[in-house]
Amino acid sequence: MNWPADLQLSQLQLFIRLADAGSLSAAARQLDMTPAAASASLKRLETSLAVRLVERSTRSMRLTPEGELLRDHAQRALGVLDDARSLLGAQREALAGEVHLATPLDLGRTVLSPMLEPLLARHPRLRVVMHLSDSMHDLTRERVDLAVRYGVLQDSSLVARPLATTRRMAVASPAYLERHGTPRHPHDLDAHNCLALNLRSRPEVRWTFHRTGESLTVRVHGNRVADDGGLVREWAVAGLGIAFKARLDVTADLAAGRLVEVMPDWSGDTFPLQAILPTHRHLPLRVRGVLDELVERFAHLDGADQRQ
Incomplete structure (x- = not known):
């Protein structure tokens, strides 16, 4: 995809949030923007690309085929840029930024939270935002980078990585x-x-x-x-x-x-415990770091029925 010369990074970030949330107002809240500013940014993006990216209705927004294409390319472009920022930082091995992790309530409190403490101690610029709920999160619409779930994966649009049994x-x-x-x-x-x-x-x-x-x-x-x-x-x-x-x-x-x-x-x-990732998203280094830490920690848990 050829990017327009006047394309702004903030416009792509807003569009990705819109694509995930299905709502311009929700995307605006996540980026601390007013709905009016978000709407204007989206219009400028559509004008610069000379295509209609979303179908608007009174209650929601749906991506057009052109919008779906842009989402795929923008996800990869922003992911590559994010990786480059991490690799070019003063601490080449340091992880930085925010990772949104969805987990069951009890598992998140008693197992995952203490499990991630050493990782956060090693990477002071990394921030883990935990979304605890025994209900299923919608990874394609909510602001979630990684989910940990019990049971067999049913959704073919997601990718599962085994953690434990x-x-x-x-x-x-x-x-x-x-x-x-x-x-x-x-x-x-x-x-x-x-x-x-x-x-x-x-x-x-x-x-x-x-x-x-x-x-x-x-x-x-x-x-x-x-x-x-x-x-x-x-x-x-x-x-x-x-x-x-x-x-x-x-x-x-x-x-x-x-x-x-x-x-x-x-x-x-x-039954299995699995880490769940959306297939269409690039996996930033910070998310990969959290995932690798969980895989490593679960591999060393005591109890034969907890090991893979």
């Missing part, structure tokens, strides 16, 4: 088990207060367990449901019931004795 397990505090007894079989959970995670507006109250040559799904009951996996874990630590958690989320609690595995002969489903 984990499994679900029933856990409770020693105090809860001392008061209420220890279940030995999944059917015994019917007599216990089970703490449920609310996903997609539905509580997860059907827990599936496996033992050699045998699988069993039981429906559990309890007086607490939350859409925050971290809160469910805190309830379990406080002795309020039994939780069904990914082993990665409770590794520190198990090691410290705050939680213990219930029915260790019965294991929940095994």
Whole structure:
């Protein structure tokens, strides 16, 4: 693509934010611009390229075929420029800039945040912005550079890099088990207060367990449901019931004795933890640095079911 002589870098940055957010006002907020200034910048960009880049409606904006083409080229151009800036800096190995990382709530707090501390200490000009939610982030529309998600990737427009494998397990505090007894079989959970995670507006109250040559799904009951996996874990630590958690989320609690595995002969489903990237985006050095750090840290986690 031949760039016009009067093309400005800020115009491309605004256009990329618009393409990701689908809204000019959202793109303007991300760049600390007024909507009027953002609109004028977009018009100047279209005029300089002599093409219409977006189809405007009262509620949203959609890229034209020419806009899609520009997005692909602009992403690569800005990514190459970003890499050049990093390589030409005074500290050639230093990472700088902002990386937006989307993670599940509990995993982000208990695992990823402490995992990234050494990287941030080595690179003081690097800034990690964590977006914690147990809901799925839309990487193609939101300002997210990298996401960490449990489960198998369904979206073909994204790229997954394996980080670890984990499994679900029933856990409770020693105090809860001392008061209420220890279940030995999944059917015994019917007599216990089970703490449920609310996903997609539905509580997860059907827990599936496996033992050699045998699988069993039981429906559990309890007086607490939350859409925050971290809160469910805190309830379990406080002795309020039994939780069904990914082993990665409770590794520190198990090691410290705050939680213990219930029915260790019965294991929940095994599933991957993956780093997710949009395919159409250039991967800046700072994002690559965060991704490589996570891959390295997960490779050295204790626990056979957490290693790749």
